[in-house]
Amino acid sequence: DTEVTQTPKHLVMGMTNKKSLKCEQHMGHRAMYWYKQKAKKPPELMFVYSYEKLSINESVPSRFSPECPNSSLLNLHLHALQPEDSALYLCASSLGPSYGNEQFFGPGTRLTVL
Amino acid sequence: AQKVTQAQTEISVVEKEDVTLDCVYETRDTTYYLFWYKQPPSGELVFLIRRNSFDEQNEISGRYSWNFQKSTSSFNFTITASQVVDSAVYFCALSGPYNQGGKLIFGQGTELSVKP
Numbered sequence: 001d002t003e004v005t006q007t008p009k010h011l012v013m014g015m016t017n018k019k020s021l022k023c024e025q026h027m028g029h030r031a032m033y034w035y036k037q038k039a040k041k042p043p044e045l046m047f048v049y050s051y052e053k054l055s056i057n058e059s060v061p062s063r064f065s066p067e068c069p070n071s072s073l074l075n076l077h078l079h080a081l082q083p084e085d086s087a088l089y090l091c092a093s094s095l096g097p098s099y100g101n102e103q104f105f106g107p108g109t110r111l112t113v114l
Numbered sequence: 115a116q117k118v119t120q121a122q123t124e125i126s127v128v129e130k131e132d133v134t135l136d137c138v139y140e141t142r143d144t145t146y147y148l149f150w151y152k153q154p155p156s157g158e159l160v161f162l163i164r165r166n167s168f169d170e171q172n173e174i175s176g177r178y179s180w181n182f183q184k185s186t187s188s189f190n191f192t193i194t195a196s197q198v199v200d201s202a203v204y205f206c207a208l209s210g211p212y213n214q215g216g217k218l219i220f221g222q223g224t225e226l227s228v229k230p
Contacts, residue, residue, distance in 0.1 A: 031216050050216070055216075097216040102164045106158065107157055
């Protein structure tokens with residue numbers, strides 16, 4: 001089973017709402033990633049979790065808060081977002097955080113902030 | 115600094131045509147990895163291939179083939195006899211800094227449209 005799942009597929013939220021994005025993988029991978037992708041642009045790395053610990057934070061605003069409850073799950077908590085945060089949010093996983101491991105992506109959550 | 119350049123923003127072909135997507139990279143690392151991903155309209159990035167810097171053999175997988183040339187820092191992707199289902203955005207990527215394991219440097223992507 002080489003699949004990364006993400007819920008919800010679509011999310012519309014107001015600027016004062018609190019919501020969470022969820023990601024799950026059952027491939028035994030020990031590295032998980034959050035990316036943000038705007039239309040017509042490549043994915044931008046936000047966070048990397050390695051063995052359930054945050055290893056990379058690409059200077060993401062604090063209104064985005066990642067959480068890795070266990071090796072299979074990755075959450076992204078959203079609070080007080082801005083309209084410019086509207087984007088496709090992609091989760092990925094890889095066997096480990098080692099240099100050069102291929103990443104497997106989920107289908108993404110399309111987020112709209114009103 | 116590491117960089118990936120996909121000079122072709124959009125390509126449009128008619129079904130059954132062959133098409134090559136260009137990828138040029140910059141890195142000072144002697145060991146590095148290159149990747150291609152496909153992103154159909156549904157949004158999910160699909161992993162296609164990984165190549166390490168010590169393996170310059172070309173690779174063929176069905177209608178897909180890849181040409182890796184270190185001398186020109188290129189890792190080009192060819193689709194033979196294109197089909198409508200090949201319509202997608204294709205990203206070339208380079209492994210990021212060694213001390214930031216897992217990071218990928220993406221090119222801007224090439225949007226391929228295959229018309230029937």
